[in-house]
Amino acid sequence: MTLAPIPDPKKAVKVPDVDPQAKWKPYREGLAKGEHPHKPKEGFKILGKRIPLIDGPLKVSGQAVYTDDIQLPHMLVAKLLHATKPHARIKAIDTAAARDLPGVVEILTGTDLGPDRRFGVLPLTKDEEPLASDKVRYIGDLVAIVAAEDEWTAKQAVERIEVDYEDLPSYLKPMDGLKPVKEKIHANIGIDQSNVQKHVDQEFGNVEAAFSKAHLALRQKWKFQGVTHAFTEPHAVIAHYTAKDRLTVWSATQVPHYVHRALAEVTKLPMHRIEVIRPQVGGGFGGKSDPFAHEMAAALLAMKTRRPVKLLFDREESFYSGRGRHPTENEFGMAFAKDGTIQGLDIEAVIDGGAFASFGIISTYYNGVLSMGPYKVPAFRYKGRRVYTNHIPSGAMRGHGAVNSRCSLEVMMDEAAERLGLDPIEMRLRNLMPPFSRTINDFRITSNGLRECLETVRKASKWDERWRRMPLGKGLGVGCGFYISGSNKPIHWDVPGMPQSTVHLKIDMDGGVTVHTGAAEIGQGSDTVAALCVAEVLGINLDRIRVYAASSDLAPIDLGSYSSRVTFMMGNAARLAAEQVRRELQQAAAELTGAAAELFVCQDEKLVNQSKPSMQVSFLDAVRKAMDHKGALIARGAYNESSVGGDFKGAAAGTAPAYSMNAYVAEVDVDLDTGLWRCTKVWAAHDCGKALNRLAVEGQIEGSIHMGLGQVYSESLEYRHGNLRNPNLLDYKIPTSLEMPEVEVFIVESNDPDGPFGAKEAGEGPLLPILPAVVNAIHDAVGIRMHELPITPDRLYETMRLQGGWKKPKTPVPAPAAIVRGGRAA
């Protein structure tokens, strides 16, 4: 594809005169070239073990309380009317017949609400409304909400609502939205008269020169179908406007704080009169990381009826609420020197944003800039376009913005290695960013355990003996990953200096430690991480700690469970709060014993004098002494952004306080008669810095492999005329227990200098390498390189037929250098 230049070239970022060698030179003293030093951090009392989730016993006994489990007195049931047209103006809505039904209490439509109720997760693109006020933008958009005494009545009432639509031209292909259109999907957002919501144009270094001088240049078009989160708990919300004129909203959300903000904007209540409660959440993966229209509509309904309202989605509605991985078409250009080192990267991507902006500005950047690592890239050009369509809105899904581009990049590394006659692992090792260096767009790399990851999976998979040497139909493939460990800049800047995460501690004479955090436990184990960090610093047992993370009234703000930020940011905040308490306890121990405060260490529920271990003060005695005449000990810790990253437009996107790295080898088995293939084994090495809870890290890696494999195997949102054809878990196929391969997990601990106790993320990065590793393994098995996901058996078989049969690729054979331009994605 060749994307047209943007209308206003001043908005493009062009930095021609970067000096890659200077950026890559480690900024830390004492690092030899290529050295990846990580001393294992030791001496932890509780961190680094395999700790079951602290809320686990509630979950396995069925006593964990999810939103749908909550019953309030006199509660109404709400149901939504969804649009049946992809793009249409609402001329009239007739609710009379529905209102006549006995048991119907209230009906709201967008026209009732009036204008000025817009909201959206990013402050620059507030393009959503609680209910469509003027037109509907996709099949599934919200049109009306009914409150009734019972569910059956509410459903009947929804069916009785008549909507008079005037059809508008619908835009179902993102490519069609690049040009001026007759009826923009959002009149006030986007570039000129097109449906382009966000464009990014960046160039660092001289890409043209890099490609013209290159020994080998590859260009390839790719196509990725949209996929969705498929969390097991459908969205659910309860809203209650209480007698004290306060609004309380319980919602299955990953981002209680953003829901809190959006509710204030939509309801016009000040934030202090709203409480957001996040009950147990049954999985999110990014699908619950926007404030949602249905949450707003339920709140408005509760305010109107003055009764509690419960709204529970069915499975189909959970597909409609969307925010999955963008359907993507991209073209990757990569230039290489003869030795396999990358000379330049030239990326174009058009992503299907669907009906709303969601995290779209960030998604557009991420599809390009997250290709800046983990390899040294001396020249980089990216053109990204996110285009509104009349599809279900896309958004952030595990590995946000990085997954598809990573797959393209890693498969092309493989292809380049083949053409250059190199082993693909060896070629990757030649390209590694050194630790403590910078990319040419000024991402600051700190710890980097990728070399160890690659060497580990190479050895464990017996790569050197088996790659290219397995029988036809069986193969190995390698893929690497690179992902942000939290976004350095917060998405709101209206309150300058507001920390990204704050943790409060309270310890009273009972000796129990109460942790208050707004971090959203969604199954990833954030409550457990909070407890572990506090227990480690105070040297106490986990059973002393209780985590209160549900209510915005009680918890200080944390921005939410997205962008793999919680362990890094909340973990640091928890550590800092606990260290403050520790100082008070040391002081108390000093007063009780007469020894100096700094001599005391907290361990085994005691404060022990290091120079005289027989001198000990119990934790409880120290607490009681410390609170003498003052009351309960309270402390807070906060995580703030650090001053890293470049200063050009868009520099914040992809700038993280640390990056996770990983390398996987996958083994596949292709059935030569049918094209049916299976991933049979994965060796997965992930550098998450210090693993605070090994059990949880393994769980994240295994779960990521499941989700990433689904995108290669079978997952795809299939539309017909704008209508999603497979909004259920039978037709949208996520892998079952039978499709899951054997997985061997290797945790590489690079120990990050800025992470809490050396930790980095493990929640999203582990998804990235599985896709390319499998695609590369299929090539090793049968000689077919697929450039479209998912690789369904029929698609693989058809590609084989067109290419004239299965063929085991040869051991690397140097091919003549050439400019190779891949054709249509196939």
Place this chain on the structure above:
Amino acid sequence: VAKILRLRVNGADHEVAAPDQAILLDVLLERLGLTGTKRGCDMGTCGCCTVLIDGENRLSCLTLARQAEGKEIATIESLGGPNALHPLQRAFNEIGGSQCGFCTPGFIMTSKALLDRHPHPTDHEVKEAISGNLCRCTGYIKIVGAIQTAAKELAPNAPTPAPSVPARRSR
């Protein structure tokens, strides 16, 4: 028209006035307050609502309450509370077979039915047995591990298991 349904759930008899078309899942959640069973799809695709009916794992969202009359219904609440976990529940917790927890009651009830009829399953038999239950968090690996851990605890004197059946292709 509401009728009186007589249901025996977790060893206790209940009389519930409900229409003929009442779904067992709705009755369990909304009438009996047994919210440990989860509603994930309401159409038999995810397995979150699995309960035991006369010892067999059944999807309560596809079962009319009246079909379960005169039978023994068991939900996750019958196994044990948070302080007195059943070996299956304990293994799911300790091995890491539960992350967000929403699919967990369904998985535990399915595996209870499996281990009751087949105390020493191979890994592949476990995978087959739970293939109707979907989990999006764990990748199933630690779930299989948890079930096998519980199996060893529940029936420690296992005969040496038969050689495992070669993996069947499922798609």
